Each structure stands twice: as structure tokens, then as C-alpha cells.
Amino acid sequence: MRVNFTVNGRQQEADDVWEGESLLYVLRERMGLPGSKNACEQGECGSCTVRLDGVPVCSCLVAAGQVEGREVVTVEGLADFAKQRAEHGGCATAACGTTLDQAKQWEAKPSDSQTGEGSELSPIQQAFIDAGAVQCGFCTPGLLVAADELLERNAEPSDADIREALSGNLCRCTGYEKILDAVRLAAARQEEAV
Amino acid sequence: MATIGTPTNISQGSRTKGGIGESTLRPDGTLKVTGEFAYSSDMWHEDMLWGHTLRSTVAHAEIKSIDVSEALATSGVYAVLTYDDLPTEVKNYGLEIQDTPVLAHGKVRHHGEPVALVAADHPETARRAAAKIKIEYVELPVITDEASATAPDAILVHEGRDDHHIGHVPHPNIVHRQPIVRGNADEAAERADVIVKGEYTFGMQDQAFLGPESGLAVPSEDGGVELYVATQWLHSDLRQIAPVLGLPEEKIRMTLSGVGGAFGGREDLSMQIHACLLALRTGKPVKIVYNRFESFFGHVHRHPAKLYYEHGATKDGKLTHMKCRIVLDGGAYASASPAVVGNASSLSVGPYVVDDVDIEAIALYSNNPPCGAMRGFGAVQACFAYEAQMDKLAAKLGIDPVEFRQLNAMEQGTIMPTGQPVDSPAPVAELLRRVKARPLPPEQQWLTAGEEADVRALPGGLSNTTHGEGVVRGVGYAVGIKNVGFSEGFDDYSTARVRMEVVGGEPVATVHTAMAEVGQGGVTVHAQIARTELGVSQVTIHPADTQVGSAGSTSASRQTYVTGGAVKHTCENVREKVLEIGRRKFGSYHPAWATAELLLEGGKVVTDGGEVLADLVDVLEGESVDLELEWRHRPTEAFDLHTGQGNGHVQYSFAAHRAVVEVDTELGLVKVVELAVAQDVGKALNPLSVVGQIQGGTTQGLGVAVMEEIIVDPKTAKVRNPSFTDYLIPTILDTPTIPVDVLELADDHAPYGLRGIGEAPTLSSTPAVLAAIRNATGLELNRTPVRPEHLTGT
Ligand code: FES
Ligand code: FES
Numbered sequence: 001m002r003v004n005f006t007v008n009g010r011q012q013e014a015d016d017v018w019e020g021e022s023l024l025y026v027l028r029e030r031m032g033l034p035g036s037k038n039a040c041e042q043g044e045c046g047s048c049t050v051r052l053d054g055v056p057v058c059s060c061l062v063a064a065g066q067v068e069g070r071e072v073v074t075v076e077g078l079a080d081f082a083k084q085r086a087e088h089g090g091c092a093t094a095a096c097g098t099t100l101d102q103a104k105q106w107e108a109k110p111s112d113s114q115t116g117e118g119s120e121l122s123p124i125q126q127a128f129i130d131a132g133a134v135q136c137g138f139c140t141p142g143l144l145v146a147a148d149e150l151l152e153r154n155a156e157p158s159d160a161d162i163r164e165a166l167s168g169n170l171c172r173c174t175g176y177e178k179i180l181d182a183v184r185l186a187a188a189r190q191e192e193a194v
Numbered sequence: 195m196a197t198i199g200t201p202t203n204i205s206q207g208s209r210t211k212g213g214i215g216e217s218t219l220r221p222d223g224t225l226k227v228t229g230e231f232a233y234s235s236d237m238w239h240e241d242m243l244w245g246h247t248l249r250s251t252v253a254h255a256e257i258k259s260i261d262v263s264e265a266l267a268t269s270g271v272y273a274v275l276t277y278d279d280l281p282t283e284v285k286n287y288g289l290e291i292q293d294t295p296v297l298a299h300g301k302v303r304h305h306g307e308p309v310a311l312v313a314a315d316h317p318e319t320a321r322r323a324a325a326k327i328k329i330e331y332v333e334l335p336v337i338t339d340e341a342s343a344t345a346p347d348a349i350l351v352h353e354g355r356d357d358h359h360i361g362h363v364p365h366p367n368i369v370h371r372q373p374i375v376r377g378n379a380d381e382a383a384e385r386a387d388v389i390v391k392g393e394y395t396f397g398m399q400d401q402a403f404l405g406p407e408s409g410l411a412v413p414s415e416d417g418g419v420e421l422y423v424a425t426q427w428l429h430s431d432l433r434q435i436a437p438v439l440g441l442p443e444e445k446i447r448m449t450l451s452g453v454g455g456a457f458g459g460r461e462d463l464s465m466q467i468h469a470c471l472l473a474l475r476t477g478k479p480v481k482i483v484y485n486r487f488e489s490f491f492g493h494v495h496r497h498p499a500k501l502y503y504e505h506g507a508t509k510d511g512k513l514t515h516m517k518c519r520i521v522l523d524g525g526a527y528a529s530a531s532p533a534v535v536g537n538a539s540s541l542s543v544g545p546y547v548v549d550d551v552d553i554e555a556i557a558l559y560s561n562n563p564p565c566g567a568m569r570g571f572g573a574v575q576a577c578f579a580y581e582a583q584m585d586k587l588a589a590k591l592g593i594d595p596v597e598f599r600q601l602n603a604m605e606q607g608t609i610m611p612t613g614q615p616v617d618s619p620a621p622v623a624e625l626l627r628r629v630k631a632r633p634l635p636p637e638q639q640w641l642t643a644g645e646e647a648d649v650r651a652l653p654g655g656l657s658n659t660t661h662g663e664g665v666v667r668g669v670g671y672a673v674g675i676k677n678v679g680f681s682e683g684f685d686d687y688s689t690a691r692v693r694m695e696v697v698g699g700e701p702v703a704t705v706h707t708a709m710a711e712v713g714q715g716g717v718t719v720h721a722q723i724a725r726t727e728l729g730v731s732q733v734t735i736h737p738a739d740t741q742v743g744s745a746g747s748t749s750a751s752r753q754t755y756v757t758g759g760a761v762k763h764t765c766e767n768v769r770e771k772v773l774e775i776g777r778r779k780f781g782s783y784h785p786a787w788a789t790a791e792l793l794l795e796g797g798k799v800v801t802d803g804g805e806v807l808a809d810l811v812d813v814l815e816g817e818s819v820d821l822e823l824e825w826r827h828r829p830t831e832a833f834d835l836h837t838g839q840g841n842g843h844v845q846y847s848f849a850a851h852r853a854v855v856e857v858d859t860e861l862g863l864v865k866v867v868e869l870a871v872a873q874d875v876g877k878a879l880n881p882l883s884v885v886g887q888i889q890g891g892t893t894q895g896l897g898v899a900v901m902e903e904i905i906v907d908p909k910t911a912k913v914r915n916p917s918f919t920d921y922l923i924p925t926i927l928d929t930p931t932i933p934v935d936v937l938e939l940a941d942d943h944a945p946y947g948l949r950g951i952g953e954a955p956t957l958s959s960t961p962a963v964l965a966a967i968r969n970a971t972g973l974e975l976n977r978t979p980v981r982p983e984h985l986t987g988t
Contacts, residue, residue, distance in 0.1 A: 018318060034236035035229020039404045039454070040486040044918035047404060075229035121227060129223035132882040135890065136713025137226030138404040138454030144227060160650045167927045170918070172404050172455050173713050175889030176926040 005067040008077025023062040024048045035075040046169030049142035050074045056149045075141035082122030124148045127186035135173035143169045213726035217882035233452035234424035237410035239479035245472045246320035248310040250302040253911035254561040255331035264326040270319040272476045275311040282440035291528040303526035305912045306491030313472040336561040336911040343367040343558045351559035369557040370532035372539040374838025377550030382515035386506025390586040394579040395977035397903035399496040405454015407464040407492045408483040411473035418445025419470045424453040426460040428708045429744035450738040456712035458567030459493040490916030494529045494566030497522040501579035511601045516548045520555040529566030531557035537572030544580040545622040545675040546602040551611045561911040570956040577674040581961035613839040619939035625850035628872040635868045653863035664860040670965025673850040674957030677843040678950030679752040683832040689743030690760035692768045695818035701810035706736035709745040709757045715883040727765035729794030751950025759945040760825035771819040849873040849954040851962035857970045862982030872935040876949030888955045889932045895959025897924045
């Protein structure tokens with residue numbers, strides 16, 4: 001079958017997609033966007049987390065056909081996504097989320113969506129590096145997408161909020177402490193910037 | 195910029211930034227946060243095929259026949275290989291003992307053993323074709339424990355064993371045995387006022403690294419193959435791959451691709467030979483990526499163990515003797531079992547002074563999944579048991595458990611049960627003191643003033659199973675000792691190549707090693723070492739491959755010590771060469787070139803008095819220095835096979851934990867509230883990474899305490915839970931805050947005084963959590979992981 005959808009602001013068309021193929025497979029193997037990782041294919045580890053019309057989902061559990069006409073943001077588009085959000089007023093208060101319309105308004109520059117080059121890092125990406133939250137980094141893309149969505153919804157998350165929001169993302173290396181640090185750091189920097 | 199011949203003074207502040215001791219950031223961090231870092235599963239090649247492995251559905255059976263015709267006829271399939279297609283007489287591989295078949299021949303010995311390979315144009319095509327391969331098995335009885343392995347009429351897991359251990363083990367189904375006898379435990383036992391015995395069971399833990407086994411093999415024009423793979427030791431892989439392929443090592447070019455964690459699980463080969471075989475057969479690039487299910491079969495696990503301990507102590511709290519027997523289940527193939535036995539036995543006493551010991555450790559061959567290396571390597575299982583024993587003794591004597599440990603704590607100069615003196619700081623009592631001195635987290639944190647209980651902080655969390663009734667708190671302590679580096683006479687060396695030159699008007703150093711960066715941060719530290727030794731800020735880390743000499747394994751907490759040592763050593767020699775060039779070019783300008791101790795700092799050549807003699811740019815202009823050197827730590831020796839005596843270990847590392855838990859006694863749910871740790875790291879080359887390693891290791895120890903276990907059916911030896919739905923690793927909700935206290939007591943034998951850090955925190959974390967749960971519930975709890983039924987008695 002053929003699937004038409006938008007990835008990181010760019011219209012995409014995937015041909016000859018098998019019925020059983022997941023969104024994750026289509027992103028990684030057909031779109032050339034291997035940023036989203038496959039570590040369980042069962043919705044247990046969160047490594048494959050992307051946003052589908054603004055909502056964080058495990059892309060390994062989404063059948064490719066389900067994304068017809070919809071908007072996907074992957075880690076490759078995260079920096080631009082965050083930038084555009086900031087430019088469009090962002091979300092300074094808690095609990096505003098992204099509406100479907102907002103998600104559709106957003107578009108990344110095509111070159112950035114493929115390579116990430118030339119784009120600045122989003123606050124959460126920078127915070128992960130600065131806080132030492134990246135070791136092997138395999139969990140990182142999924143955690144970044146989930147954490148970015150949390151900060152969009154809740155600019156001042158408590159530790160319990162962070163734990164709850166990231167509880168679907170496994171990390172085997174860090175012991176999570178530095179991941180908490182990173183989210184706190186990004187939240188604090190976001191606050192400073194406002 | 196300083197000009198030649200006009201010496202100026204530089205202040206301390208202008209020393210090279212980003213050197214050792216600083217928390218410099220990972221060079222691969224940006225790539226990893228943007229999704230651009232190429233993990234082995236992200237490799238892609240035009241015209242690439244997908245490989246798939248067919249694995250046995252039974253644990254122990256004779257293979258009567260394999261019919262691949264239907265699979266081969268499937269459209270999109272390019273090759274189907276079985277044992278008969280292997281190109282040479284060498285059909286097995288292995289780390290120490292070559293007993294692991296590339297593809298099963300005649301027999302399968304464990305559930306999930308590779309039997310056939312398929313290459314096809316879509317991963318699903320390969321999977322479906324593999325399902326069409328018909329295998330006729332004649333099932334055999336399974337060997338699953340010590341009794342079935344050593345029964346007089348037991349079927350041999352491996353017929354005709356004639357490896358070097360055979361004369362020493364009591365049964366061919368035992369891979370290796372190491373006794374250690376020192377003093378006279380029986381005589382010493384007579385001095386004991388109390389004796390405690392215990393029988394402990396340690397479950398089978400999985401490394402559960404997040405990035406599954408994967409890689410890409412590309413056939414090359416000279417008949418060789420290029421392999422891009424996630425591994426822990428490129429050269430060890432190469433040594434095992436080449437004979438099976440029948441190729442000289444030069445024709446196999448291996449490059450490390452992004453590794454998504456390892457923890458010992460990538461020490462053995464997984465898909466390496468399989469991908470190469472398919473690529474050479476089809477003439478096309480072949481990628482293999484395991485899914486999570488297959489990953490549970492694709493690597494060895496941590497040895498499950500039975501441990502039988504006896505300790506004695508006098509009324510005033512001094513240990514008199516220790517006897518123990520440790521039975522490790524190595525599963526169907528040897529992997530690292532012999533070395534795990536060496537560690538388990540030699541570290542079985544823990545960080546305590548006991549002069550009279552009687553120790554025996556063995557590893558079995560069985561039809562359970564093969565076990566080998568995992569973080570903590572043999573020391574973990576022992577620590578779980580001896581720490582439980584310490585608590586039992588302390589309770590019996592009415593002494594505080596921390597005080598009891600401190601009374602018996604080893605220190606610098608203590609003689610190990612192997613007769614080896616501990617010749618560097620061993621701050622065991624101090625580490626315990628530090629975790630104990632830390633203020634306890636507030637009681638009942640779920641109580642929020644005047645409001646409903648915050649269920650998120652309670653056992654069971656958001657499942658809302660309790661509002662605090664029936665929840666009790668406990669506190670527990672543990673400490674452990676781990677050896678660093680490869681022991682028992684292993685030639686544990688590393689190689690580094692360092693180049694220094696001017697690029698774009700800047701002095702630049704390039705460091706090339708074959709070290710596998712598996713997430714531990716070696717790449718960060720190598721750049722820091724080069725900056726410190728060579729005084730340049732620009733350091734490029736060359737990708738790890740087999741074009742440079744071996745770096746040894748990224749395991750045993752050894753890489754910063756050994757490959758870090760090799761980088762330091764090579765840099766020192768490069769520095770000498772740079773200074774020679776400087777003397778040749780500028781020696782006549784200033785007498786200090788000949789007389790003073792010279793350093794490279796901040797891009798300049800300076801005297802130890804801080805006088806600047808030249809810019810490195812001027813020295814290196816038109817020249818470059820390029821050296822590849824090997825470096826070894828001091829040698830070790832094998833343990834005597836009968837007495838266990840010998841200077842077998844290079845260095846020890848120590849960590850202590852205090853666990854605070856809350857237990858819902860009604861449902862048997864455990865919430866770990868805090869897991870504080872103190873560790874001596876000798877010298878923290880990168881404090882940020884050090885803390886990250888300690889927290890990560892602590893969490894793996896927590897996992898095996900309360901949730902992680904590969905469950906093998908004792909009747910069929912089949913694995914019951916090969917998925918992240920059923921094999922649980924700690925989430926961010928299961929993991930408490932982990933405050934870390936880092937000590938830096940230099941080990942004079944090690945580069946910069948450093949101590950390997952990666953494993954020690956995994957040891958004491960588990961027994962500390964268990965001790966805390968026992969403290970909360972009063973239950974005996976002699977097995978790990980603790981499950982709800984153990985706490986509720988159901
Ligand atoms: S790969 Fe999708 S949740 Fe694990
Ligand atoms: S950093 Fe390795 S899994 Fe999280």
C-alpha cells in the first residue's frame with residue numbers, strides 16, 4: 001500500500017508498504033530516519049517514541065497505515081520543532097499541549113529534518129548533553145521526545161511529574177538520576193529564557 | 195602568541211582546558227541527541243540483504259534432519275545456510291574453550307541455539323522463509339542443575355571433552371573448578387563463639403542492553419569482508435571469526451559501529467560470523483538485527499548460582515573462619531565460565547580479613563542458556579551471599595551490622611585468601627562510615643501535609659495499591675570488592691596510536707585505539723588524557739577498528755586503566771619526540787631546552803617553572819609525530835589449581851551501599867526510597883562520567899534485587915520470559931535517588947592513581963536492598979530477585 005504523511009514538517013510518501021509494517025520500520029528503513037530506535041517492538045522501552053499529531057506514541061506499535069494524512073515528529077526534527085514552538089509563543093504556562101492544528105501549522109526546513117545539521121539543539125537536547133544524561137545513548141531519542149513533550153505541557157514539572165512522564169522509557173545505562181537532572185536543567189533554562 | 199626566545203610566564207590558569215579531572219562532555223553527545231549517531235542497527239548499504247537466524251525450539255536434542263528446500267525456493271530469498279555450508283574444518287568458536295558451534299551440528303544443547311541462516315531482501319521475507327525450514331529433533335533429557343549434571347549416568351553436554359581443565363574437575367559436566375585453601379578453617383572454627391550457615395540462590399540476570407545485537411557485513415573485492423558491528427572487543431571477535439571463515443585476519447576488516455550498551459553481553463560473538471557467512475555466500479552486503487526476543491537468546495547471561503556459606507565469629511565480633519561452596523550454572527557452552535569461577539572463588543570472602551578459609555567454586559555445563567560475562571563477573575553472586583552472612587552474624591552477636599563489618603574490614607596490607615597482599619588503599623570501613631553518616635530520607639514521604647497520600651511515592655505507585663497502611667520501612671547496608679582488569683596471568687595489554695601535527699594553524703592530536711566505546715565514556719577520557727599529556731585542546735578520536743593493535747575488552751572495569759594507560763604512555767613518548775624536534779629547531783635560542791624539565795601546556799612548550807619556550811605550532815610546522823605503542827599493567831599469575839594461591843589480580847575496587855526501602859507487607863510490593871553509594875575511584879578522570887557509571891551500576895544491582903530474572907523451565911530448560919514485557923528492568927519509577935560519594939585515594943600502581951569503577955557499584959547494591967527488605971519485614975529472604983510471594987508467604 002501507499003502511505004502519505006508528514007514527517008518533521010515534510011510531506012512524505014511511502015510505497016509498497018507491507019500491511020504489517022510499523023511506523024517505526026517505515027521511518028527507519030524507508031524514510032532514512034534511523035533516529036528513532038528499535039529496542040523491543042513491544043511498546044515496553046519507549047526507544048521508538050515519536051509524536052503523532054503532537055501525542056507521544058511508541059512508533060513500533062503504530063501500524064504504518066494508521067499515519068495516513070497525519071503529522072509525525074521524530075528526534076531528527078526535535079530541534080526545529082522546539083524552535084518553532086518558541087517562536088510561536090511556546091507554552092509558558094502549564095498544561096497547554098499541542099493541538100492538532102498547531103501540529104499541522106508547524107513545518108521544519110527540509111534539510112534539517114533529514115540530517116539535523118545546521119540546526120541548533122533544542123533546550124532538552126542540550127540539557128541531556130550538559131547533565132551527562134547520555135551514555136550509550138540508545139534510549140536518548142525516545143526520552144528526548146517524551147521529555148520535550150512533558151516540558152511543553154508542564155514548564156515546571158516536579159520530580160514525581162518527570163518520573164511519571166518518563167516511566168515508559170527504559171534506560172539501562174544511567175540509573176536515570178542524570179536524566180532527571182537534564183529535565184530539571186532544561187526546565188530551569190526555559191524559565192530563565194521567558 | 196609567544197615568540198621564540200622571549201620567555202614569558204604562564205599562570206596555572208592557562209593550562210590546557212579539558213584535561214583529566216574535569217567533567218568534559220562526551221564528544222559523541224551531539225550526534226546521540228540528534229538521532230544521527232550510527233548504531234550498528236542503523237547501518238545501511240545499497241542493495242543490502244537482511245539476515246535471519248533460525249533457532250532451536252528445544253533445549254537438548256539430536257538433529258535427525260534439516261530440510262531447507264522450501265525456504266530456499268521462497269521468492270526474495272538469496273541464501274539458506276546450515277552447518278553443512280560452513281567453509282572450513284573449524285566449525286566452533288569460543289572465548290576460552292572453542293565449544294560453541296557456529297550453527298548446530300548433530301545436536302542442540304540449549305533453547306534458542308542457532309541452527310540455520312537465511313538472507314532475503316526484506317526482514318519479514320527472511321523470517322517467513324526461516325519458518326519453512328523443517329528440522330527433525332529427537333529430544334534428549336535435559337541437565338538443569340548440579341544434581342542432574344553430576345549424576346553418574348548423566349549424559350555429557352559435550353562428549354569427548356579434552357580441554358586443559360579436564361584433569362582437575364570431578365565430572366566432565368563441570369567446566370572449571372577452583373578451590374582456595376588457606377590456614378585451617380576447621381581448626382579456626384573451634385575458636386568461634388557463633389557460627390552461621392546459609393544457602394543462597396542468585397537468579398539468572400540479563401545484561402538487557404538497549405541496542406540489540408546487530409551489524410552489517412560487506413563482501414570486499416579481495417575476497418575478504420568488512421564488518422561493522424557493535425562489540426566489546428574487536429580483536430577478540432576477529433581472532434574467533436577468521437578461522438571459521440577460512441580467511442587470514444587481514445582480509446577481515448572490522449570497524450566498531452555504535453554500541454547501545456554491553457555490560458558483558460557482547461563479549462561473546464553473536465551475529466558476527468553469521469553475517470559474514472551470508473555476505474560471502476551471496477556476494478552482497480548483509481545486515482542482521484536481532485529483535486528483543488532473539489536478543490535474549492543471542493547473548494550469554496549472568497551465571498545463576500547456589501552458594502553455601504559458613505562463617506564463624508568470636509563474641510567480640512572478629513571473624514574466625516569461612517567455608518563456602520559456590521555452584522555457578524554456565525549453561526550449554528563455556529563462554530567465560532572458567533574466569534567467572536576464578537573471580538567468584540578468589541573474591542568469595544569479600545572485603546574482610548579472614549585468615550582461615552576453605553573455598554570451592556565450580557561452573558556447570560547444563561542445557562540452560564549459556565552464561566558468561568556480566569558487570570561484576572562472579573563477584574556479584576558471592577557478594578550477595580557473604581553480605582547476608584555478615585548481617586546474620588551481626589544479629590546473632592547483637593552488634594550493629596555496619597560496626598561488625600568495620601571490625602572485620604580489610605585495609606591496605608591485608609592478605610587475600612589467595613595469599614596476595616592488597617597493596618593499595620582499601621577504604622572499606624571508611625566507605626561504610628560515609629553511607630551510614632548520610633542523613634536518612636524523611637519517613638513516609640508519601641504523606642503530604644493535610645492532603646491525600648501521594649501514591650506515586652508508595653510501593654505499587656500509580657497502581658494505587660495502598661495509601662500507606664501496612665507499609666514498613668527498612669534500612670540495609672552492604673559493601674563489596676571487585677578485581678579490576680583481566681586476572682590469572684592473562685596478558686592484558688592495550689595499544690594506542692597517537693599522532694600530533696598542525697592542522698589549519700592549530701596543533702592537533704589524533705588518538706586511535708581499538709577500544710569499544712559502549713557508552714562508558716572512554717572516548718571522552720582519551721581526549722582528556724591527550725590534552726593533559728600533549729597540551730593541545732584539539733583532540734580527534736579516530737573511530738575504533740582493527741587497523742590498529744588490540745585494545746583488549748571493554749569489560750572488567752579495565753578500559754580507562756589499560757587503554758587509558760596506553761594512550762598516556764604513547765602520549766608521553768610522542769611528547770618526547772615533539773621535544774626532540776623542538777630542541778633540534780630552537781634549542782640554540784634558550785638554554786632551558788637542554789637543562790629544564792619540559793612540559794606541553796596550553797599549546798606551548800613550557801618549563802616546569804612555567805617559562806614558555808615555544809608554540810607547538812612552530813615546533814610542529816612541517817613535521818608530524820606518529821607512534822603506535824602497547825602498554826601493559828603489572829603482570830598477574832594463575833591461581834594454583836589445588837590451593838588457589840597466587841598473585842592473580844591487578845587491582846581491587848570497593849563500593850558500599852545503604853538502601854532504604856518501604857515494603858507493602860500486604861501485597862509484597864517494594865519501593866526503594868533511596869540507594870546511597872560511596873566508592874573509591876582512585877582518581878576521577880571525569881567526575882561527571884564517574885557518577886553516571888556508579889548510578890548505572892547501582893541500578894542494575896537494584897534490578898536483580900527486586901525484579902530481574904530470566905526464568906528457565908526446570909523441566910524443559912526453555913526460557914519463559916524473553917521479552918521486555920516479562921523480563922523487567924527498572925524504570926525511572928522503580929529507581930530511587932542515588933546520592934554518590936566519591937573518594938579519591940590514589941593507587942600508586944595505576945595511571946594517574948585511577949581505579950576501575952564500572953563494576954563495583956553493581957555488587958553491593960543488591961545485598962543492600964535485600965538487607966533493607968529483611969530489616970523491614972524480618973524475613974530471611976535467601977534468594978534474588980525477591981518476589982511478592984516471598985514477602986507475603988503465598
Ligand atoms: S521499540 Fe517501541 S517501545 Fe520499544
Ligand atoms: S544511555 Fe544507554 S540505554 Fe540509556
